[in-house]
Amino acid sequence: MIDATAVRAVNTLTARWARAAVADEGTAFAATGVWPLLALLTGGAGGPARQELEGALGVAADGATALGGQLLGSLDAMDGVRAATGLWTRQDLPIRPEWEAALPPGVRSTLTGDAERDRKELDGWASRRTGGAIAEMPVPLTPDTRLVLAGALTVETAWLQPFRPGWLRPMHGPWRDRSRGGGAPTPPTPPRPPPARAVPVTPTARRGGPARSRRRRRRPVPGRAAPAWSAHGPHAS
Template identity: 45%
Template sequence: MAGTDTGAGRVLAAGVQESNGLTARWLRALDEAPSVLSGAGAWPLLAVLSAGAAGAAREELAAATGVDPDRALDVVGAYAALLESSACTRFSTGLWSSPRITVRPEWSGRLPEAWFGRLTGDLDADKAALDAWAAERTLGLIPRMPIELTPETVLVLATALAVRTRWASPFEDAAYQPTGGAWRTDRPWLGLRRDTGDLGALRVVDGVTIVAVEGQDDVDVHLVLGEAASAPAEVLAAGIAAVGREGTGEYGPGVSVHAEPSFESDPAPVLRLNTVAFDVSADHDLLRHPGVFGLATALTRGAHFPGVSADPLEISDAAQAATATFSARGFEAAAVTVAGMRCTGMLMPQGAERRVVRVDVDRPFGYLAVHRPSGLVLVAGWVREPKRFQISR
């Protein structure tokens, strides 16, 4: 990462490393590898929460994010500036609070580029406002905020991350119909193929094959292929650990080398990439794995966030909605991560319930959208079924 010899650069580099570490731990904690998730969207939200937390909740959030809560808002500010400096990424934070509580300005005033709104108590109107914010901040890729508001909700904190880039070297698309393996089918998939002279885009690291598909801006997508028997989370974790590292050779899973005729007198070697298009989305309930995100204590009754408000607050919801599309021309992805809070001991109408969303998805190869200058993994996922090939009419 350029400029990491400065103090600010070292702080930012640590934030990138810790965010990537959270992505890897999240993947390992899931029963099945997801189609898409974004540790890069969840990490700054948790860091912001840590800055307002106290006691065991503060310690757990600090352990999950890897940053000192006293410095967390500064680190998140640098992190947001990094993403905003990119021509193809967008990062936003949003905060909505009820008039029933008072939010400390020394905490909220340091949120990077935050949108501030009010929760009016009209659940339908408030949800519509949150959904509109999610859609606008993700370039229309995610049309809703992944939270169900209840009469108990007094504060909502969210981050939105969007990526949109076109390939430096586009693919050709064509029907792809394997004769064996997991993708054998009577209906063809939408295959993508391209030849380039950039053999350096191929790396084999720790037994996984990684091909970097370069974007025109500063985001690349790493396609990560492991052995057939390898666990998806381990393949993706190996891909994350390999960001910025050199490969050990060109022979790995899915790689073969052969000669073919050429009409050139001195033909240059070619890297031929055959892959598939995909369009995936997923919802994640972060509270299914509270230990990964440092939220175990914050879920219990108590005044866990005195730095956010003098009113006793606890976490009621934490979720993420994410989407990613890989096509012949480029890549786009987005994630909205949200935490809801309720006030401990506040009298509320009876019968309020929290909606819990369970998502179970798995895919045969992994992908990582990586911010090239910093190595930050923006989104990660596992693709099981690619898009179907359709004949143009």
């Protein structure tokens, strides 16, 4: 279960970015992928950087690393969700041992200084963590690169009502009265009619005896076939 404190913090960060970046325009994004990364960094930061990260996260730095790790693990355990965070530092860059020990398994790695070798390592991480959705790490590498931070979040969903290719003409919003290529919901399958069933003849009580089924026999008309009855109605016999 995801901690309620982390949920509120992620939603607050998303709302703050939305107000600053898009104002009243339409968009769709979330800080869910980057918040765990910032939380892991906050626990190892110091000085002004620590205070700035606390302000961005909305939680105290002392418990940020643990909270970020819990959120990352909860997301990755969900069906259809892949969530991962990566931190690579150059081999000669000093790292606080107590902070490194608090990081989730598989997050921390090192850069060798060999750009080609490091590029293969980063690209492989991106491909594995996203199920092949991202084949290459979108970051330049040079012998002077000292730190690489990465966050990956992919969600696989299926529409309850599939879409079909077609043209749309929105009635509202920025694309109003403009034809746009897109998809239209597939109309639902109409319900099948109920199966036909035979209706039994209502029995009539006979005076002084048990109830019997009463059938009316039709007198055949010369030159005309008598109808035969079935569950679906009369047909010629």
